[in-house]
Amino acid sequence: MTEANKYLMNTYKRSHIVLRKGRGMKVWDADGKEYLDFVGGVAVNCLGHCHPKVVIALQKQAQRLLHVSNLFYIEPQIKLAKLLVENSCADKAFFCNSGTEAVEAAIKLARKYAKDHTTPDRYEIITAEGSFHGRTFAALSATGQEKLHKGFEPMLPGFKHVPFNDIDALKNAVTKHTCAVMLEPIQGEGGVKVPEKNYLKQVRQLCDERGLLLILDEVQTGMGRTGKLFAYEHFDIEPDIICLAKGLGGGVAIGAMLAKDKVAASFQQGAHGSTFGGNPLATTAAVATVEALLEDGFIMDNCRRMGDYLMAGLGKLKEDFPSLIVEIRGSGLLIGMEITKNCASIVDMCAERGFLINCTCGNVLRFMPPLIVAAKEIDSLIDVLDDIFGTMQ
Ligand SMILES: *Cc1c(COP(=O)(O)O)cnc(C)c1O
Numbered sequence: 001m002t003e004a005n006k007y008l009m010n011t012y013k014r015s016h017i018v019l020r021k022g023r024g025m026k027v028w029d030a031d032g033k034e035y036l037d038f039v040g041g042v043a044v045n046c047l048g049h050c051h052p053k054v055v056i057a058l059q060k061q062a063q064r065l066l067h068v069s070n071l072f073y074i075e076p077q078i079k080l081a082k083l084l085v086e087n088s089c090a091d092k093a094f095f096c097n098s099g100t101e102a103v104e105a106a107i108k109l110a111r112k113y114a115k116d117h118t119t120p121d122r123y124e125i126i127t128a129e130g131s132f133h134g135r136t137f138a139a140l141s142a143t144g145q146e147k148l149h150k151g152f153e154p155m156l157p158g159f160k161h162v163p164f165n166d167i168d169a170l171k172n173a174v175t176k177h178t179c180a181v182m183l184e185p186i187q188g189e190g191g192v193k194v195p196e197k198n199y200l201k202q203v204r205q206l207c208d209e210r211g212l213l214l215i216l217d218e219v220q221t222g223m224g225r226t227g228k229l230f231a232y233e234h235f236d237i238e239p240d241i242i243c244l245a246k247g248l249g250g251g252v253a254i255g256a257m258l259a260k261d262k263v264a265a266s267f268q269q270g271a272h273g274s275t276f277g278g279n280p281l282a283t284t285a286a287v288a289t290v291e292a293l294l295e296d297g298f299i300m301d302n303c304r305r306m307g308d309y310l311m312a313g314l315g316k317l318k319e320d321f322p323s324l325i326v327e328i329r330g331s332g333l334l335i336g337m338e339i340t341k342n343c344a345s346i347v348d349m350c351a352e353r354g355f356l357i358n359c360t361c362g363n364v365l366r367f368m369p370p371l372i373v374a375a376k377e378i379d380s381l382i383d384v385l386d387d388i389f390g391t392m393q
Pocket of ligand 1: 099101103132220
């Protein structure tokens, strides 16, 4: 990898593996070695690698039109907005190119809405400690992890961080300057932290009482990942703004910010924009992805069943290795296993045996396979983890 080191900036802690090809749950490296992919592009490849519906739709679109700018309408962008609106609590969609851009759009819209409807000094957004909202400056400032801010200060003013899953801390943080609360329904990068069942409901109630917008960052939890199209559906609430990206394009870069009509109305012409946002290729891929996710419910049903199955398999491991495994948590196919050791070597040992898994927060093994994963693939992962944990006793 001398050329990689010579030419690429050193921003990622990467595996030495060079991946070249993928189909469904499988990927192959440049030497032809096969892997089962339980990383799934960090919750991006929801339909598996190179899903034929996405690939064929892209091929057709590539021959028709690649780009025209947002000075004109294009059919797939309208179709995607309709699909997302008809299958969510939101009324309008704005398209961008990534998760951090969806968050930026949400922050701008929340501030603009407050300016339009309240006083000019209401601009503060409360987010959670341990949260992850992206790497651009507003999203980074919103992110509740000091280690990611380090070296880039000063952060953008107007963000306050409170402990996740603590309604009293949130209540106490609201001031006359607060305009919104932004949360991940389940913290992904923060170690797959699932809040208590009624936390988000209490947050929604607080927002209603204090006239605050509720922004849910569903960049990781959305698009079927938790067994429902959006994670908020598990919590019996409706957010005012939803941020999407990752799984939305089934492997193609696209982000979206959805909002209720009354909120969306604060983005008037010229208020926000993106050259590539909602471009023909990205929206075509996303239309194919959302249609596949919704088609007869098979994929999300599989996600729920396989999520339970993986959770049960990991639970057995916890019984066998109680001193190594602290906790298993998650929803659908977003599952974290907190262990007492640093997990980097486990990730490497899994890769050696042909299984790609992820580690977040240093000691949480994270599993985000494509939602099409099969029971026998989970069985083989559990066998390999069992083996590896056995050598660590
Ligand atoms: C990944 C992620 C982001 C950032 O998305 P990018 O596409 O990398 O900019 C934002 N929020 C959450 C919850 C994420 O998981």
